[in-house]
Amino acid sequence: MSAETYSGVGIFGLLGLGLDESRHGHVKGGLEIGPGHRNRMGYVHGGVICTMIDFAACASGLHADVGEPARYAVTISLTTQFTRPVRAGRLTVEGRTISAGRSSFTAEAHVFDDAGERVAHGIGTFRWREGSQPASLTA
Numbered sequence: 001m002s003a004e005t006y007s008g009v010g011i012f013g014l015l016g017l018g019l020d021e022s023r024h025g026h027v028k029g030g031l032e033i034g035p036g037h038r039n040r041m042g043y044v045h046g047g048v049i050c051t052m053i054d055f056a057a058c059a060s061g062l063h064a065d066v067g068e069p070a071r072y073a074v075t076i077s078l079t080t081q082f083t084r085p086v087r088a089g090r091l092t093v094e095g096r097t098i099s100a101g102r103s104s105f106t107a108e109a110h111v112f113d114d115a116g117e118r119v120a121h122g123i124g125t126f127r128w129r130e131g132s133q134p135a136s137l138t139a
Contacts, residue, residue, distance in 0.1 A: 056095030
């Protein structure tokens with residue numbers, strides 16, 4: 001999985017959400033807050049932050065090294081908690097896989113503002129598309 005996997009694709013392109021780092025079980029990404037990310041009160045809309053959490057938690061289980069087949073998954077459940085509002089700057093999101101089985105995995109994600117303060121966090125369960133789970137889990 002590489003940054004090009006997400007750059008400019010679908011919702012990621014609309015939000016300007018990019019992947020900055022990826023390794024097995026961990027990803028980091030982010031976006032620059034713009035007018036299109038804000039609600040009527042001027043804060044970043046919760047849907048933007050939920051999407052960031054969904055993206056990072058899911059992507060943490062999808063890393064594939066060069067030569068490995070691409071991995072894909074769908075979200076089964078996602079729970080999000082908002083901890084503080086944010087209006088401007090850059091939002092960074094980090095995702096980490098917590099546990100993984102043959103067909104699904106659980107992961108968490110945390111969103112931070114420019115000052116490193118947590119804006120939100122969440123946990124999700126994701127189902128790998130048939131044939132795209134890591135080989136170590138199918139043996």
